[in-house]
Amino acid sequence: MAVHAEAVSARPSAWRDPRVRAIAFQIIVALALILFAAFIIHNTTTNLAKRGIASGFDFLWNISGFPISQALVHYELTSTYGRVFVVGLLNTLIVSVIGVFLATILGFVIGILRLSRNWLVAKLAAFYVETLRNIPLLVQCFFWYFGLITPLPGPRESLSIADAFFLNARGIYTPGLVPEPGFWAIIVALVVGIAATVFIAHWAKRRQLLTGQQFPTGQVGLALIVGLPVLAALVTGLPWAWDYPALKGFNFSGGWWVQPEFLALLVALTMYTAAFIAEIVRAGILAVSHGQTEAAYALGLRPSVTTRLVIIPQALRVIVPPLTSQYLNLVKNSSLGVAIAYPDLVSVFAGTTLNQTGQAVECIALTMAFYLTVSLSISGFMNWYNRRIALVER
Amino acid sequence: MTDTALREHVAQPDLPPPASEVGVIGWVYKNLFSSPLNIILTVVSAALIILVVPPFLDWAIFSAYWGAGTSRAVCQTPVIVDGLEQMVKTGACWTMVRARFGQFMFGFYPFDERWRIVLGLVIQFGAIAWLLVERIPGKLYAAITLFVVYPVLAFWLYYGGLGLPVVETRLWGGLFLNIILGTVGIVASLPIGIVLALGRRSNMPVIRLLCTAFIEFWRGVPLISVLFMASVMLPLFLPEGVTFDKLMRAMIGIALFSSAYMAEVVRGGLQAIPKGQYEGAMALGLNYWKMMGFIVLPQALRIVIPGIVNTFIGLFKDTTLVTIIGLFDLLGHAQTATRDAQWQGLGKEGYVFTAVGFFVFCFAMARYSIYLERKLRRGYKR
Numbered sequence: 001m002a003v004h005a006e007a008v009s010a011r012p013s014a015w016r017d018p019r020v021r022a023i024a025f026q027i028i029v030a031l032a033l034i035l036f037a038a039f040i041i042h043n044t045t046t047n048l049a050k051r052g053i054a055s056g057f058d059f060l061w062n063i064s065g066f067p068i069s070q071a072l073v074h075y076e077l078t079s080t081y082g083r084v085f086v087v088g089l090l091n092t093l094i095v096s097v098i099g100v101f102l103a104t105i106l107g108f109v110i111g112i113l114r115l116s117r118n119w120l121v122a123k124l125a126a127f128y129v130e131t132l133r134n135i136p137l138l139v140q141c142f143f144w145y146f147g148l149i150t151p152l153p154g155p156r157e158s159l160s161i162a163d164a165f166f167l168n169a170r171g172i173y174t175p176g177l178v179p180e181p182g183f184w185a186i187i188v189a190l191v192v193g194i195a196a197t198v199f200i201a202h203w204a205k206r207r208q209l210l211t212g213q214q215f216p217t218g219q220v221g222l223a224l225i226v227g228l229p230v231l232a233a234l235v236t237g238l239p240w241a242w243d244y245p246a247l248k249g250f251n252f253s254g255g256w257w258v259q260p261e262f263l264a265l266l267v268a269l270t271m272y273t274a275a276f277i278a279e280i281v282r283a284g285i286l287a288v289s290h291g292q293t294e295a296a297y298a299l300g301l302r303p304s305v306t307t308r309l310v311i312i313p314q315a316l317r318v319i320v321p322p323l324t325s326q327y328l329n330l331v332k333n334s335s336l337g338v339a340i341a342y343p344d345l346v347s348v349f350a351g352t353t354l355n356q357t358g359q360a361v362e363c364i365a366l367t368m369a370f371y372l373t374v375s376l377s378i379s380g381f382m383n384w385y386n387r388r389i390a391l392v393e394r
Numbered sequence: 395m396t397d398t399a400l401r402e403h404v405a406q407p408d409l410p411p412p413a414s415e416v417g418v419i420g421w422v423y424k425n426l427f428s429s430p431l432n433i434i435l436t437v438v439s440a441a442l443i444i445l446v447v448p449p450f451l452d453w454a455i456f457s458a459y460w461g462a463g464t465s466r467a468v469c470q471t472p473v474i475v476d477g478l479e480q481m482v483k484t485g486a487c488w489t490m491v492r493a494r495f496g497q498f499m500f501g502f503y504p505f506d507e508r509w510r511i512v513l514g515l516v517i518q519f520g521a522i523a524w525l526l527v528e529r530i531p532g533k534l535y536a537a538i539t540l541f542v543v544y545p546v547l548a549f550w551l552y553y554g555g556l557g558l559p560v561v562e563t564r565l566w567g568g569l570f571l572n573i574i575l576g577t578v579g580i581v582a583s584l585p586i587g588i589v590l591a592l593g594r595r596s597n598m599p600v601i602r603l604l605c606t607a608f609i610e611f612w613r614g615v616p617l618i619s620v621l622f623m624a625s626v627m628l629p630l631f632l633p634e635g636v637t638f639d640k641l642m643r644a645m646i647g648i649a650l651f652s653s654a655y656m657a658e659v660v661r662g663g664l665q666a667i668p669k670g671q672y673e674g675a676m677a678l679g680l681n682y683w684k685m686m687g688f689i690v691l692p693q694a695l696r697i698v699i700p701g702i703v704n705t706f707i708g709l710f711k712d713t714t715l716v717t718i719i720g721l722f723d724l725l726g727h728a729q730t731a732t733r734d735a736q737w738q739g740l741g742k743e744g745y746v747f748t749a750v751g752f753f754v755f756c757f758a759m760a761r762y763s764i765y766l767e768r769k770l771r772r773g774y775k776r
Contacts, residue, residue: 026600033604040631047630113435119425121435124442134756135749136711138718139725143745146732151739332616339718350622360626368615368623375614 088345107277132275145264173245182239189232197221261342284319457485465736501567582649587656612654663694
């Protein structure tokens with residue numbers, strides 16, 4: 001009897017206590033992980049020592065000695081590997097940013113067209129989405145680069161528009177804008193226009209909340225942002241010159257040049273991502289229940305106002321989270337540039353620099369750290385935005 | 395007067411609806427020309443189609459050369475240009491695809507051993523069909539076949555040993571390699587992904603942190619950097635004397651990468667299971683593993699099948715990236731073929747063929763996933 005009473009009153013044995021078990025399990029997992037990490041670090045240091053490869057980040061200050069075909073900051077053969085990293089990083093960013101911009105526009109247009117009541121347009125948009133989504137991006141990159149752009153004629157037989165724009169196997173050449181004294185006035189006017197618009201938007205919103213009176217912020221803002229720079233340009237007497245590309249010897253010189261690798265990668269990234277964005281936009285718009293539209297009409301809102309103030313804000317709530325993950329995918333996919341020799345981060349740093357220095361761990365770690373930073377910042381932004389627009393439920 | 399009062403009311407026959415509402419004209423009017431904007435859209439799309447489709451069809455089919463041959467010379471036809479007869483290629487040269495078809499499908503796998511690949515793939519697709527087609531009973535056996543028996547069998551069939559001649563993995567290639575990499579990615583990532591997803595929703599802080607970090611790390615970096623890492627860093631991590639060949643390293647990279655994505659898919663399924671299911675299981679006195687194994691996971695995995703199929707589509711497309719680290723998949727072989735002297739300049743043909751090959755697989759899988767989603771939604775609708 002005494003034994004029984006004791007068994008009832010006593011706590012379960014430590015082994016049976018879920019809390020104790022949880023802590024023990026976590027300690028075991030952590031220890032196993034630490035042992036595994038130690039094993040890998042030991043192997044790596046032994047292997048590196050055996051192969052005579054240096055470790056540490058000192059190599060970033062060594063001379064690289066290889067050319068890079070596209071550099072947004074000053075770069076030459078005597079630049080350091082650290083600068084190679086910056087050049088690659090900027091190349092990745094520029095193709096990603098332009099790609100995100102273009103893919104968003106194209107994706108929204110196609111997504112909306114797919115919902116069009118026009119049968120032909122809807123089918124065409126559906127065809128675009130289904131085709132582009134189901135073909136690997138790398139195949140598309142190769143198709144644009146090796147299939148279409150590289151076989152273009154050489155500089156002497158360039159395709160040209162009005163003798164100002166040229167397309168050939170070496171890329172696209174366009175007239176370049178050369179600023180002359182006084183050009184800064186236009187830039188100042190643009191900045192003033194944007195600042196004034198932001199200010200007016202704030203003021204108009206406050207006034208509408210207080211008095212209910214509306215203000216045509218959109219039109220006035222557009223007039224300010226476009227009008228002020230145009231005015232400045234006219235007043236200062238069009239302070240710029242055009243630098244036309246011209247054939248000199250075997251190649252063009254002058255003007256602005258877009259290299260073919262950049263072009264192929266940008267087109268492939270834009271078209272591929274746009275197909276996914278189109279689907280997201282379509283799903284987002286369809287997710288807004290039809291009752292919302294009907295209710296807005298019943299309140300007497302015009303169709304355009306209904307779309308702008310009722311449907312789009314609600315659709316955005318559905319669209320934004322998957323949209324940001326598409327942006328992330330685009331940034332990550334820009335690393336495919338390595339396959340068509342676009343000098344992005346993976347190509348110049350995890351590729352050429354790694355091969356020259358042999359410091360695989362450092363090169364890959366830095367490359368991955370960059371992508372992780374971008375990913376985590378974009379998803380951090382997405383979480384913040386999501387909280388801001390999330391539905392406040394009762 | 396009485397006459398009219400007594401007359402029975404006979405309805406006049408309905409007038410036919412106006413031509414603009416029914417039939418071909420009505421359809422065309424409603425769907426193509428209902429407003430000025432619609433008219434513009436229709437005209438622009440029609441122009442686009444006329445501009446793109448006929449030239450493409452002409453290139454790909456009507457002017458294309460389909461015959462056999464050993465170099466691109468057979469695709470050229472004599473054409474009179476400026477009074478001179480010149481040999482000109484008028485359309486696509488599918489001769490290259492004909493000549494290289496074996497490589498595109500199987501890589502350099504010895505011709506006499508290719509039946510092994512065919513047999514292995516038949517078994518694989520059979521097991522998948524068994525698992526997915528609802529009418530066939532014995533899902534547990536199907537899962538065991540696919541996830542336990544098939545990997546061993548496939549290794550023996552494809553690699554060799556035990557009576558079969560050994561075929562080195564460097565000879566593996568073509569579409570076969572894409573399928574193998576995609577399958578390895580899924581078969582390995584499903585169990586790892588389930589464990590990670592459970593870990594991410596665990597109450598134990600250390601486990602949750604580790605799983606979250608693992609998932610976010612692999613999801614945050616591009617696959618190509620993972621493949622670079624697998625091919626250059628993995629050998630450094632291993633102790634002396636232990637080596638993996640290139641294909642194996644790529645497989646490890648792909649498995650780690652896809653398990654993070656799979657974990658997120660499974661987590662979605664776990665979150666979709668109502669709380670009552672968890673509470674019911676606990677009320678019955680089931681412990682954690684029994685609750686997950688018998689109550690939660692069977693339901694969660696069922697609803698994430700479309701997600702798994704979509705992950706597989708993404709993974710299958712991404713397997714083309716192994717071309718960059720020097721493995722020869724379908725895309726790699728297409729590229730090598732177009733760089734050969736006898737097929738030089740046939741890039742478009744190679745890439746169009748590759749694109750069509752992937753499109754057929756991915757489109758079919760995407761359709762299947764949409765069909766499943768519809769069916770599941772029907773089942774869960776109340």
